[in-house]
Amino acid sequence: MEKLRTPKNIFVQGPISPIKIANSIANHATKTDIGGHSIFLGQVRADEKDGGTVRAIAYTAYEEMALQKAFEIREAVFSKYPLTCMHIYHSLGEVKTGEICLFVFTSSKHRKAAMQACEELVERIKAELPIWGKELVDNDTSVWKENT
Known part of the structure; x- marks a missing residue:
């Protein structure tokens, strides 16, 4: 009987720590059928906006819908690529410039599948998940971020 997969919580409060990233990588050392990993790290930039510099992004989401959509994207990508x-x-709440707000990690027997799947995941997450970022500018203004 096939085990039914359920939506996983993809959200982290605040920035994604280097320790979380390192531990995630280290946890795969025992999985000896993996030949390649692909990792994307999204980092908050200090862009110039409205006469100031972005100091942070405050992320919000329609969580229930985002988790369901992330689950659908995961299932589609798992069915398309031979991933292990x-x-x-993805962060919620305030993430300062220089900190990590998105961590996508794919693994496969061969590098090409891991790389292609990782790229597709990042593009679909940015385009399809109901997650919004408000750029907090150092001159006390804020601007809703548009994904590009």
């Missing part, structure tokens, strides 16, 4: 593992983490 896939992990998605």
Whole structure:
């Protein structure tokens, strides 16, 4: 009997720590059928906006819908590529410039599948998940971020 997969919580409060990223990588050392990993790290930039510099992004989401959509994207990508593992983490709340807000990690027997799946995941997450970022500018203004 096939085990039913359920939506995983992809959200992390605040920035995604380097320790979380390192531990996630280290946890795969025992999975000796993996030949390649692909990792994407999204980092908050200090863009110039409205006469100031972005100091942070405050992320919000329609969580229930985002988790369901992330689950659907995961299932579609798992069915398209021969992956061994896939992990998605996205920040909620305030993330300062220089900190990590998105961590996508794919693993496969061969590098090409891991790389292609990782790229597709990142593009679909940015385009399809109901997650919004408000750029907090150092001159006390804020601007809703548009995904590009």
